[in-house]
Amino acid sequence: MIGSLLPIRRVLAPNAGVYTLEGTNTWIVGRDPTFVIDPGPHIPEHLKDVAAEAGSVGAVLVTHDHPDHAPGAVPFGRLVGAPVYAFRLTGATKLAAGQRVRAGELDLAVIHTPGHTSDHVAFFEPTSGALFTGDTVLGRGTSFIDPPDGNLVQYLRSLRRLTDLGARSIYPGHGPVVLHARDKLVEYLAHRDEREAQIVSALAEGPHTIPEMVEVIYADHPKEVHPLAARSVLAHLEKLAHEGRAERIGKAREGSWTASTPRTCERCGRPVKGKGRYCDSCTLAMLQSDG
Numbered sequence: 001m002i003g004s005l006l007p008i009r010r011v012l013a014p015n016a017g018v019y020t021l022e023g024t025n026t027w028i029v030g031r032d033p034t035f036v037i038d039p040g041p042h043i044p045e046h047l048k049d050v051a052a053e054a055g056s057v058g059a060v061l062v063t064h065d066h067p068d069h070a071p072g073a074v075p076f077g078r079l080v081g082a083p084v085y086a087f088r089l090t091g092a093t094k095l096a097a098g099q100r101v102r103a104g105e106l107d108l109a110v111i112h113t114p115g116h117t118s119d120h121v122a123f124f125e126p127t128s129g130a131l132f133t134g135d136t137v138l139g140r141g142t143s144f145i146d147p148p149d150g151n152l153v154q155y156l157r158s159l160r161r162l163t164d165l166g167a168r169s170i171y172p173g174h175g176p177v178v179l180h181a182r183d184k185l186v187e188y189l190a191h192r193d194e195r196e197a198q199i200v201s202a203l204a205e206g207p208h209t210i211p212e213m214v215e216v217i218y219a220d221h222p223k224e225v226h227p228l229a230a231r232s233v234l235a236h237l238e239k240l241a242h243e244g245r246a247e248r249i250g251k252a253r254e255g256s257w258t259a260s261t262p263r264t265c266e267r268c269g270r271p272v273k274g275k276g277r278y279c280d281s282c283t284l285a286m287l288q289s290d291g
């Protein structure tokens, strides 16, 4: 199975919604045996449809443990008599970052892509350039980062890792197939940069609460999405705090956020995390030279 001859079919789960767009995409990859990626929620009718479409299944794979992707996996594995692999799912064999999974002639690389969730993995077939991104990249709209399991610092690192793969097309967890993988990944990175710039400029005007920032930044979105937007703004603020560029004042929920200047090492000038005067490597170097 080489190049564009790699058969990839989709069975759409009947779980349309705010997070799931038209529903979860269950992907069937290869032929006799097949991989089945993300059987979705435990919906017996859907699992039967996937089983009929997939034929002989070599392995069932799960991108992450969210309820719209994972709960059907173990029942589906039982239904078709195939092993189930996931990074974090009861009843599945645990995947490791960088490993490969095999079904017949077909090999998929497992790429750990934390950010949307900490357990998220993508699957990559290098010969065809097909990349299965789960919820890290969607066919339409943006991925939702909900702290604390969601983490924007890790998410951006994962997007860059996926960009470096040189994938051709993206088969997402929701929404249509993306034919130009690189353009989409660049667009995703640019979108987060833009959001960050909006938050940084809000903080530059003085301390703000998250709802105040949402009112301004998401002014053109319906009110119904504002609670989700608040989680996303929190993810950005946590990233800025991690970089020493923002800090929380007051209590967790009702508190405000304010801009802060990153502290720098008094010896080498690099950013310092925590309260010390020196960065870790300078602290170590000074300890060693004191012998």
Ligand SMILES: [Zn+2]
Pocket (backbone or CB within 6 Å): 064, 066, 116, 135
């Ligand atoms: Zn998800």
Ligand SMILES: [Zn+2]
Pocket (backbone or CB within 6 Å): 019, 020, 024, 066, 068, 069, 134, 135, 173, 174
């Ligand atoms: Zn999803």
